[in-house]
Amino acid sequence: xxxxxxxxxxxTPLLDEETTALEEELRRLAGSVPDPELPxxxxxxxxxxxxxxxxxxxxxxxxxxxxxxxxxAIEAMSSDIERxxxxxxxxxxxxxxxxxxxxxxxxxxxxxxxxxxxxxIAPPRAQRTAGPVPVPLGPTRTTTQAxxxxxxxxxxxxxxxxxxxxxxxRFSSTACKALRRCLSCREPFDHFKxx
Amino acid sequence: xxxxxxxxxxxxxxxxxxxLSHRLGEWAGKAPVLEEDVALANIALDxxxxxxxxxxxxxxxxxxxxxxxxxxxxxxxxxxxxxGDFAHTIARQLYFSTYQRLLYAELAAGDGEFAPxxxxxxxxxxxxxxxxxxxxxxxxxxxxxxxxxxxxxxEALWRYTGEMFQPVEGVDVDWPALQGRWLAxxxxxxxxATLDTPEVPRSGAWSAGAGRQGLHTEPFGRMxxxxxxxxxxxxxASW
Numbered sequence: 001x002x003x004x005x006x007x008x009x010x011x012t013p014l015l016d017e018e019t020t021a022l023e024e025e026l027r028r029l030a031g032s033v034p035d036p037e038l039p040x041x042x043x044x045x046x047x048x049x050x051x052x053x054x055x056x057x058x059x060x061x062x063x064x065x066x067x068x069x070x071x072x073a074i075e076a077m078s079s080d081i082e083r084x085x086x087x088x089x090x091x092x093x094x095x096x097x098x099x100x101x102x103x104x105x106x107x108x109x110x111x112x113x114x115x116x117x118x119x120x121i122a123p124p125r126a127q128r129t130a131g132p133v134p135v136p137l138g139p140t141r142t143t144t145q146a147x148x149x150x151x152x153x154x155x156x157x158x159x160x161x162x163x164x165x166x167x168x169x170r171f172s173s174t175a176c177k178a179l180r181r182c183l184s185c186r187e188p189f190d191h192f193k194x195x
Numbered sequence: 196x197x198x199x200x201x202x203x204x205x206x207x208x209x210x211x212x213x214x215l216s217h218r219l220g221e222w223a224g225k226a227p228v229l230e231e232d233v234a235l236a237n238i239a240l241d242x243x244x245x246x247x248x249x250x251x252x253x254x255x256x257x258x259x260x261x262x263x264x265x266x267x268x269x270x271x272x273x274x275x276x277x278x279g280d281f282a283h284t285i286a287r288q289l290y291f292s293t294y295q296r297l298l299y300a301e302l303a304a305g306d307g308e309f310a311p312x313x314x315x316x317x318x319x320x321x322x323x324x325x326x327x328x329x330x331x332x333x334x335x336x337x338x339x340x341x342x343x344x345x346x347x348x349x350e351a352l353w354r355y356t357g358e359m360f361q362p363v364e365g366v367d368v369d370w371p372a373l374q375g376r377w378l379a380x381x382x383x384x385x386x387x388a389t390l391d392t393p394e395v396p397r398s399g400a401w402s403a404g405a406g407r408q409g410l411h412t413e414p415f416g417r418m419x420x421x422x423x424x425x426x427x428x429x430x431x432a433s434w
Contacts (some may be wrong), residue, residue, distance in 0.1 A: 069248060
């Protein structure tokens with residue numbers, strides 16, 4: 001795996017229709033690889049597959065972006081893509097990791113969000129602006145504060161749909177999730193937190 | 196080893212992330228509650244990911260992490276400080292994550308070589324800072340015992356915070372302005388946590404403030420020995 005911090009220069013060679021069709025086919029194959037940690041999602045639905053370039057007969061370059069910088073799943077994703085494309089007759093498969101532009105949870109497709117919800121994970125909410133997430137300070141144990149205003153876009157329980165949920169921990173089973181609890185059906189659940 | 200300004204800067208920022216990642220990893224399996232075990236390990240993982248990208252910009256990540264001597268590390272002395280009690284770990288997190296978030300936000304806004312990483316990492320670090328701020332509030336504004344421990348921790352680590360704003364060659368930011376924003380942010384959190392902003396000096400003591408020049412505090416050597424032991428004992432091993 002090679003990590004680069006900038007995207008490829010677009011050197012737009014004149015591609016004949018055959019190459020374009022092949023790229024589309026390979027992109028579909030690479031995109032159908034399941035996420036190793038959230039196997040209900042494909043890499044296409046997760047939004048981490050950036051590009052597929054055919055570089056010659058039997059040679060293909062794939063651009064992948066990590067969700068979190070330290071996401072350990074990226075290596076498994078790379079080798080899964082290599083395996084799938086090898087099986088499709090590509091002798092030389094290079095998977096490049098690109099950081100820019102940074103992945104955001106807005107890159108998860110609608111279909112991906114639906115699947116997450118079905119799997120019991122509250123999907124990330126759409127973000128209005130890119131950049132750092134707001135960091136509100138919650139009340140402490142001994143300070144009494146006015147009750148928080150109801151959020152405009154609450155995290156809903158993936159089991160019963162209730163908007164009445166609370167945060168248990170900002171970090172959960174993986175870096176990309178927070179642990180919450182539903183106050184209606186009392187079930188704990190993971191929330192794919194906004195990034 | 197000759198290093199360019201760019202790779203010297205990558206080393207400084209990469210070593211900060213690597214060393215703090217290792218320290219936080221030391222909590223794995225023995226944090227006060229399960230959620231904190233998971234949280235600290237996740238923060239450590241984010242930092243390790245940043246360290247891998249940054250060290251790879253400076254050379255071979257494994258060689259840099261596992262085969263350098265203590266004097267070749269360029270991290271801040273703050274991040275190498277032992278975990279201490281949970282309050283010490285949280286104070287270190289508060290000071291460092293606030294710094295890292297402000298620094299990465301500036302780098303992300305520019306077009307330098309660190310912009311792509313910073314744009315990505317600043318969003319992760321926002322969660323680290325949020326975590327540290329919440330715990331600072333709960334411990335500072337908690338019981339008499341937790342307040343006293345948090346106060347002691349904030350004071351003990353204060354003298355390592357001046358070093359964060361020594362200009363790093365190859366990192367193009369307005370350091371005095373960064374320091375002003377850091378002081379304002381940290382002081383505001385401490386105030387809400389019913390803690391005083393420490394009054395001990397933030398620089399000047401001989402022992403604090405030379406990590407960027409390769410001078411480290413005593414506990415760092417022992418940390419490195421543990422971190423590098425496996426790699427040095429079994430060169431080239433893999434699984």
